[in-house]
Amino acid sequence: MKAHTHIKNLIFALLFSNAFFAQDLLQVYNSKTDLPLGDVVVAYLDHSGKQEMAITSKNGYCQLLSMTYPVQVSLQHPAFKTLNDTLFEKGTYVFKLSPLQGELDEVVISGYLSEKRVSDAPREVIVISSEVIANTQARNLQEIMRVAPNLNVRADGTTGGSFAELLGIGGNNIKVLLDGVPLAGRTGQEFDISQVSLQNIERIEIIEGPMAVEYGSNAMAGVIHLISKKEKSDQAMISLDLSEETMHSEYSTTEGIHDHKMSAYLPISKNLQWDLGLGRRQWGDKQVISTGRLMDWDPRSQHMAFSNISFQKERLSILLNTSFLQDQLENDGAVTGVINPQAQDDEYLTKRFVNALTAKYALNKDVFQFRTSFNTYSRQKNTYINNFTGEPLLAIFDGAQDTSRIDALELRATWMRQISDKVQSTSGVEWRNEEAGGGRIAEGEALDREFSLFNASEFDLNFLTIRTGLRWSHSNRSGDALLPSLHLKKNLGKVTLRTGYAKGYRLPSLRELFFDFNDQNHRILGNPNLEPESSDYLFASATYRTGDELRSESSVRLYYSEFRDLIDFASSPTDPTIITLLNTESLKSKGIKIGQRLSTDKWDAMAQFNFISTQFAAEQNDWNNNVATSISLSYRFSDKLSASSNALIKGKNAQLINDITAGEDAVLVSIVDPYTLIDANVTYSIKKNLHITAGLRNLLNEQTVDATGGGVHGMEQKELIHYGRSAFLNIKWNFKINPHNKNEEL
Structure with missing residues (x-):
């Protein structure tokens, strides 16, 4: 200096x-x-x-x-x-x-008011760091999930979405957080992770198993927590991030993938900073197995923006977060008729606003935090009749036009007390108000309120760390719930042992309670008498860390979970012609995860193996096994040149499907064939502030695999995997301006 x-x-x-x-x-x-x-x-x-x-x-x-x-x-x-x-x-x-450089120990905050090292946390946390995000060149949450074999990602060509599964279940049971704020967007039973941009994301924390004590409902399978970047500098900065990618062999101004982002960091004063950014991502259409006007990958465009204003003075910090997403997708229908041909085309427009105000005050042994957040989410569907002779006309049949809306307000206050150097306790109160409306909500407007009290305490007994948790929750529709958790951690030199139990639950969504949809082909009703889903989860793990110049981390994890009263579509008990939602199933899952990481100052190699077996308890059918392995390699040739590669190897994947035919319900098993996805790229730094990355995705050109006994939306027993081998080019440019008006390279 x-x-x-x-x-x-x-x-x-x-x-x-x-x-x-x-x-x-x-x-x-x-x-x-x-x-x-x-x-x-x-x-x-x-x-x-x-x-x-x-x-x-x-x-x-x-x-x-x-x-x-x-x-x-x-x-x-x-x-x-x-x-x-x-x-x-x-x-x-x-x-x-001195930084903990070279140590395989990340920093996490999920479930805590302040940062904590992974090795110190009684609960096991998977961290996807900024380096991994950069090495994979992932642009949204769906793309980065390839490095997490414990998560199964499914693509839906009809809706254009991608959905995650954890511990054998997905949808509403995985809670997605942005800086501790739950993201709204669960109009059905799924959450589209392709609508979550990684712009301005520093790292991602994934926790398997219920997080009900810390985060309440919808965290029954686990939590995906996105942590924003927090720049700390007295110099303003402008950043550009430009990516172009083919979709297999297609590329033009209207084909391929175009991803452009810009952000700025403004230190308004020594206590006040402002991060803001804009982005746009556009996909062209792509056919893999469809013909005619039908597309397996529909044309799609996303616009996003964010603003983070932070204030810090001595013991007080205040953060105002705002983010916006607009997602537009076009789904062209098949041509019907010979003399007067016409087609039914759908357009989907999704918008999401996330607003949060967080204040934290540290006073000696106490840390107080208050957060209020407001999410608004809407999904508009418009159906047009295209007769190919003029402008398409709005369809007028039932269900042709619809806008679904969700508004969620949450107030949360927490108090962390460092009772002694061995005991830490965090207590909190939370109030959530959720409203849903739209043409497919039976009551026109539905309301759900939940009030919770919770406590999580940690005891360091030298020979053992104990973390206890308890949440009491009251819902205006489902009554009271008591949710305990217990986690233990034991350090034996270079070996860390963990075990724990947690109870989870999920309140039925307003759409599940009051869904009302009728069109030419469907008659689907919600069920206001649905009970909450619940689960019990047990795990045990061991981690071994060693090395200085060559660093090694080996881990093994065993887990078992039972899910009860799972909500799924089924034939109505009173009218077989009506499809409704019922608490129909209980699911058991068990598995093992093995990981190995080796690292030096020059290279990093990581492999993870995940085995999970699931069984529908009510059917007492066979256990269905799923195997996945991910491998990551990165090498730094010099300060300017580096390379990385990632592979996801999926074994035969058993998917359990609740089939509703002829008024009878049955659990079917769809077996998806194995496949492998491999990406590779090279990054060259022309200057300190200018980086170029070129690479290939899906080197083996995997696009679809056979799915015997099932299928997605009747796609001829084929499961969509990817749009095919593609090439991409990314340019990152950072420009820093110092307080003396002298431009400076990063």
């Missing part, structure tokens, strides 16, 4: 407080970058036994109250090595913390 910068910081330190001469002042730096380091926990104990705790500001500063010397201090940050020292007299102190 330049000398004038140190002088400036010293002057700032002298002016930092009117009570300077009565207090100690600490400033903490990152030893690698020489930049101030915020969010460092400073625990100190003076000669009289007085014990306090403080947190450094964005600029790395921290004031200590008057103490009796000598004072023992401990500086802790999840991403840095802990530093312990002793202060012998009042004054100003500067400390530098």
Whole structure:
């Protein structure tokens, strides 16, 4: 760091407080970058036994109250090595913390009010880091899921969506969060993960098993938590991210994939920062097995924007998040008739706004956080009759035009108390109000309210870490629910052992309760008498970390879960011509996951194997096995040149389908044949601020596989996998402007 910068910081330190001469002042730096380091926990104990705790500001500063010397201090940050020292007299102190570089230990926040290292968390967390996101060149949540073999991703060519499964179930049972805020978008029983952009995402945390204590309903199978980037600099920055990709051999201005994003970081003042960005992603159409006007991959365009305004001053931090998505898809129908040919074409327009205000205040041993969020989600469907002689006409039959809407308001307050250096407790209250409306809601407007109290406490007993959790929840439609959890962690040198139990639940969605849809071919009604789904989950795992120059992490995990009262479509017990929703099934799942990672300063290799077996308990049919393996390799040839490759190897995949034919319900098993997806790319840094990546997706050109005994939307027993081998080019350009109006490369 330049000398004038140190002088400036010293002057700032002298002016930092009117009570300077009565207090100690600490400033903490990152030893690698020489930049101030915020969010460092400073625990100190003076000669009289007085014990306090403080947190450094964005600029790395921290004031200590008057103490009796000598004072023992401990500086802790999840991403840095802990530093312990002793202060012998009042004054100003500067400390530098060393990053945990080279250690296979990520930082997580899911379920916590502050960051925590993976190795310290009693619950096992899978972290997809910013480096992995960059290596895969993933643009949305669907694409990055290839590196997580425990998640099964299904594509639906009719709706253009992609849906995830975890522990054998998916849809409403996987909760998707953005900086702790649940994303609305569950108009049916699925959540489209292709509508979640990775623009401005720093990392993704995946937790298997119920997270009901921390996040309530809809987290019965697990949580996917997206964490936004949080820039900390006094320099403004503009970034461009431009990607072009073929769809198999098709590419033009209207074919292929075009993904363009721009973002900016503006440090308005030393306490106030603003991140904002815009993006657009456009897909062309693609035929794989369809013919005529039918497309397996329909033309689609997405527009997205985000704004994050953050304020931090000493112990107080405030964050205002806003994000927007618009997704438009065109689905052309088949031509019918010979003399007067016509076709029925559908257009879908989805919009989602996410708004959240979060305030956090740290006071010695206490951290208080309050968050209010408002989500609005709408999906508009318009059906047109195209007679090929003029402009298409709006169809007038029942169900041809519809707009579904969901509004969700959530208030959440939490209090974390560091009771002692061995005991930490987090208590909270949460209130959620959800409204749904549209032409397919029987009551025209439906309302659901839920109130919850929860507590999660962690006890470090030296020989064992115990995390207990309990949530009481009351819903205006389903009554009370009591949801416990217990997790244990034991460190044995380089080996970490974990085990735990959690209970999960899912309240029926408003659409499931009040769905009302009638058209030429369907008569589907919701069921206001649905009961909540519930589950029990057990797991045990072991992780072994070793090495310095060659670092290794080996892990194995076993789990078992039971899901009860699962909601699915079935024939109405009173009228077989009506399809409704019932609590029809119980599902059991068990599995094992094995992982191995090796890393040096030059290269990183990771392999994960996942085996899961599922059984519909009510049918007592055979256990259905699914196997998946993911392999990731990256190598850095120099500071300018690097390469990476990712492979997802799927074994035979058994999908359980609730078949409704002739008024009789039956559970069918669809066996999807094995397939392998391989991507590879090379990145070259022309300058510090200009990076070019070129690569190939789906090297083996996998597009469809056979699905015996089932199929998706009647697609001739074929399961859509991918649009085919494609080539892509990505350019990232970052431009930083320093406070003295001198442009500077990153």
